[in-house]
Amino acid sequence: MAVQGKKGSNQFLSSTTSLASDEDLQVYCQPCDEEGTRLPAHGFCTDCKEHLCKTCLTVHKKLKSTKHHTVLDATIMPKVLQQPSTSIYTSQSDDLTTPCCKHPQEIIKFYCNDHKNLLCSVCVTLEHPATICKVDYIPDTSGNIIDSKEYQVVLKALNTTFDQYQQMEEDVKEMTAKSNRSLKGALEDIKKFRKEINQRLDELERQVVHVVKVTEQENNSNITAVETANEEVTNTLKISSEKIKQLNTSKQANTLFMELKRAEKMMEDVKKTAPQLSSYDVKEHHFKENETLLTKLKTEKSLGILTHKPLHKECQPVQIKSRQSSYEGKICVQTSKDKNTCWITGMTLLTPDLLIITDYFDNAVKMVDTRIKSVSDQIQLDDRPWDITRVTSTELAVTLPNKQKIQFTSISSNKLKKRHTVKVDGECSGISCFQGKLVVSFENPAKVQILDMNGTILTAIDGKNIFKCPDYVTCNRSYIYVSDCDMKTVTRLNWQGDVIGSYSRMSRPKGISLSDDGTVFGCDWYGEKLRRDTGALLPENRLGESKRNSKLCCWIKQRIN
Template identity: 70%
Template sequence: MAVSGKKASKQFSSSTTMASDEDLQIYCQPCDEEGPRLPAHGYCTDCKEHLCKNCFTAHKVSRASKHHILQDATNMPKVLQQPSTSIHTGQSDVLTTPCLKHSKEMIKFYCNDHTKLLCSVCVTLEHQTTSCKVDYIPDISGDIIDSKEYQVILNAVNTTCDKFQQKVEDVKKMTYKSNSSLKDALAEIKKFRQEINQRLDELERQAEDAAKVIEQENNKHLKAVETTCEDITKSLKASSDKIKQLNTSKQADELFMELKLAEKTMKDIEKKAIEFSSYNIKEHNFKANVAILSNLKAEKSFGTLTQRTLNKEALPIQIQSRQSSHEGEICVKTSQDNKKCWITGMSLLTPDLLIITDIDNKAVKMVDTSSQSVFHQLQLDDWPWDITTVTSADLAVTINQKIQFISISSNKLIKKHTVKVDGDCYGISCYQGKFVVSFAEPAKLQILDLNGTIQTTIDGNNIFKHPWYITCNRSSVYVSDKDMKTVTRLNWQGDVLGSYSGMSGPRGMSLSDDGTVFVCDTERNVIEEISGDCSTGNVVLKNLKSPYAVCWCGETKKLYFSGRHGYEKYDNFLHTYKLS
């Protein structure tokens, strides 16, 4: 088996010109590549190589070459031969596919027992020919062109592609059905609320009707009393006038009788007064049916959304293409700045309020995205790197070996307390009262509570070399690594769930409202959107100038990013694009 090396040119030239005694001597070609030079003891007609005694013996034992035809010293060619070439027409015998385990070795063998492609190191360490049936690939690949195996595997590949394409269509249909069912469920919720409102309206009308009946009875009684009292008053007044007249005219007989009649009338009226006083007029108050309110308070939800699995098969999340439009730039350089800006971190509090860190000017700035201006700036004693929102009015900034808390009051940034951490920290992201912080030396992540107490430490090992930026949600933590050139997805326990490696210089990241991740790639001058499972990605903005930090606003569909290009007319601005 021919192996290229430093001495090959000398050996091959000797097949035509042998100018010295050394050139007349034929040496073992495999040993000649690494030294020492040993005289040839035989020749392999398959490999077209001269072999020393040890290589000759090993050649007969190795499973990969034991069927080769060997010639002893008497019958072997007396001049060096050209390196062996493939028996396949137009195909080079030089195998150039590197081994996944041993990157400096090329794949040359195939283990039939384990169905694995191997390099020479794999054969030596794990698939020795005494225990595995190992073949040298050029020896067994001669009939592979247009073979039955070729057709079978090609058909299987095409079938699998068609299957996954169909899966995408199936998932689209099921997603549409799921979203439609949610719309129907929301309509049922509104209908249920209307039914509750209608029942409450009925009960309210019943109470109102009962009150109206009582009111009508009260008014009817009042009318009767008024009429009766008016009649009595008129009668008594008439009797009083007559009595006065009879007394004045000295008509004693008539006066006597009128007085007796008035006396009797007064007794009858007293009975009527007693009858009126016995009528029960009541004051009314409302006593609520507390059972209705208690039942409502006891309920924890308006109802439940029941679920039925449409398909249990999991597929990679597909990224939809987006249309972009340039919305303009926001100048973030202020009169307080002594240097050009280098914006390394961003955090959006509201669609109109963006907070940024300017490391070169040691500042945290409040940016009004509506007026496109900086309206407050907080100077720090050291260089801030990244920033995250803690609450609607509180933020946290990584500064060397500490986390600086900052609050917003009266449209101003105010420094609060600091929390020390055990290393130089870079990226930071907060979710539900927990920080995830990245460290470069050594490479690691830490999950902290708001007091700085370490909850979990995730060592870099083979996961990270220089974790740079972090963003997180309920289920995942995403980390961009500038040296590994990857975006890695982990769960909150530190287990790796996925990794996206199609990048050259990943930097700042921002989560979208549908779970994808926008990532700045400074080396390729693009911003890429990768799926939440890190399986796929699409470039959404290209031909940029070293994009560095990025922030997404889901409400306005705007993407803000900074640059680190080295020119003030570019680095002093935030660049805004609308994506749809």
């Protein structure tokens, strides 16, 4: 007579592939099964190589000898019962010895396909549950990684990128040498021209020579930075390449799998930094004489100008299945740390997936991950922030109007950190950065200033008769754009501060941004509808204010004539 819940253990363990019924397709608790009781498994101990029921799991986690074992829950445990003598986890887990960076006591054994991260069991449980992420157990997926197509692609990409960075360094050296030679030629022309005029030109000569010297110092400083960055990247690429080849030769599938994934992620980071190095703006300089200077010496204020033409060379970094990101819709950015209703007054896109916003009422800067549609980190500031701009790939600048300061922040390991502050001479509001220069608008008094990174004023633009409330600014190589909600205009200036044009068809313009083709995007405070002929959704760069304070709103596209 058969007893419910009982079954001979020999019959159960005799096969893992030829089961007799739907009941046998389940995985059962091995300790209980050996005692004659069949209960469904609810977890798997990777140390003991056994499936466990709820009761055994509870006991397993309490016993002193087993409470530190790694236990997989039912969502990610092996779905086929394996006998210990032939367990795939014994044969394929020998080289799983790399500790987790977040949980050093745990070993990396999993890979999240959604976030492209290598994980330990604690990471899977706390941050990458199976209900949200697609997580693979590495021994289950690494069997075919040796000499695989992925191995060939990543290794080839590493070698190609290494070669490209070496070539880029040579190109930059060549361009810089030519630029410095042209600067020396310009100095000779300056001295030759200087002989034709009197001692009144001494001061003017020193000014233009200073420009040359500063430019040469910038060139030398930039090439040093490029060499340092290139050496770091090429060394990392070379080490990774050698390690991958070694692991492949020694047939360490799991470690090779992890190293390849690290290499893929490293290649994505390298790909983001390559354009910054390859777009190094090197120019050839010549001195252009002021032919009217001799007759107008007493009224002229310039010995001449240093002209230049770019010596730019493009370097196209290797592409490894680059991920193009786009997002349309609403993301709630209110968090449990907030004490007030969220009010977004500024934003900038740091990467295709990371949006950085300023929350005025909560004195916070927040990092929004558009992939998971939530705030991934935030920091509290000393006062209410207004606008934000990207300075480098990891550094940001935030305006604090009430404090009359610019707060610099940075991002490291996906965490926001406060850095230093710079004092300014007014209630700063809008801010934009281009080629190491900050363009800042001020509401009180109404004006615009161009600053260096230390807060030194390079150009001051008086707002009298131009601005009343210049809330936001944006800029590119040619122009600076300023939105003024009280004047109801978006004004275009050149970098010398001259007004070139304006647009006045918005009821109250706020946030503005520029696309690569020079199109200006503006957010109308009172405009809740997109215009039929000019409407566009812009899921990137800067956002003005939104009437729906805790949501990201869309943009209204306008062209400045």
